[in-house]
Amino acid sequence: AQKVTQAQTEISVVEKEDVTLDCVYETRDTTYYLFWYKQPPSGELVFLIRRNSFDEQNEISGRYSWNFQKSTSSFNFTITASQVVDSAVYFCALANQGGKLIFGQGTELSVKP
Amino acid sequence: DAGVTQSPTHLIKTRGQQVTLRCSPKSGHDTVSWYQQALGQGPQFIFQYYEEEERQRGNFPDRFSGHQFPNYSSELNVNALLLGDSALYLCASSPQRWGSEQYFGPGTRLTVT
Numbered sequence: 432a433q434k435v436t437q438a439q440t441e442i443s444v445v446e447k448e449d450v451t452l453d454c455v456y457e458t459r460d461t462t463y464y465l466f467w468y469k470q471p472p473s474g475e476l477v478f479l480i481r482r483n484s485f486d487e488q489n490e491i492s493g494r495y496s497w498n499f500q501k502s503t504s505s506f507n508f509t510i511t512a513s514q515v516v517d518s519a520v521y522f523c524a525l526a527n528q529g530g531k532l533i534f535g536q537g538t539e540l541s542v543k544p
Numbered sequence: 545d546a547g548v549t550q551s552p553t554h555l556i557k558t559r560g561q562q563v564t565l566r567c568s569p570k571s572g573h574d575t576v577s578w579y580q581q582a583l584g585q586g587p588q589f590i591f592q593y594y595e596e597e598e599r600q601r602g603n604f605p606d607r608f609s610g611h612q613f614p615n616y617s618s619e620l621n622v623n624a625l626l627l628g629d630s631a632l633y634l635c636a637s638s639p640q641r642w643g644s645e646q647y648f649g650p651g652t653r654l655t656v657t
Contacts, residue, residue: 435586464643474632476587476648483643522586528642529600530575534586 433458435525437535444513445543452508452538454523460484464526465499465506470537471519482506513542546571548637548649556655557625565620565652569637575599576618577646578610579634587634593618594640622654630656 434457444450467479480490482499490497494511510517520539524532549568557563569576575594579587589602593612612618622629632653636646
């Protein structure tokens with residue numbers, strides 16, 4: 432069975448703090464893809480990053496960084512120097528071979544000024 | 545370049561009625577997937593269409609059906625609506641390459657009374 436777990440339901444930080452969103456996944460496939468999406472209050476899911484199971488290189492994009500560790504089946508997301516505009520629900524997802532996305536429950540991030 | 549569009553934005557129906565939701569994919573995308581997102585939950589995969597055929601299906605009853613047209617647009621039909629069908633219905637499009645990121649539309653908020 433495939434599953435994505437985001438244990439943190441809600442996180443609240445003050446602006447400029449760093450915050451890490453955890454994601455743990457389960458799959459028996461040797462080849463798979465992992466994603467992070469952001470869902471602001473407007474409701475539309477915004478794609479942030481894709482990572483395939485063969486590429487464990489960490490990635491940084493501006494204030495965002497991702498840490499993929501196959502050994503612990505984790506794909507964590509860090510926002511450095513958080514801003515109020517980062518407030519949203521963040522979803523981690525796993526793609527099976529057919530392209531079906533399996534989402535976690537989401538982490539609601541609140542960044543206060 | 546238009547992104548994924550969905551119509552209508554909001555819909556209110558009565559139990560037992562039928563509903564049709566529509567989706568136009570992002571330009572260049574030929575695969576459409578539908579997801580149901582209940583309040584406070586992650587999106588759940590309903591089904592995926594490619595070349596006008598249903599390619600994958602999630603754990604949803606036959607009351608949920610779909611269609612894809614030659615121009616790649618898609619419809620989601622739900623018959624015999626139940627109160628539990630109230631949710632945000634998200635359409636996502638992608639090219640037919642495994643692991644491609646899926647781009648989501650703004651969703652249709654369905655309320656069943």
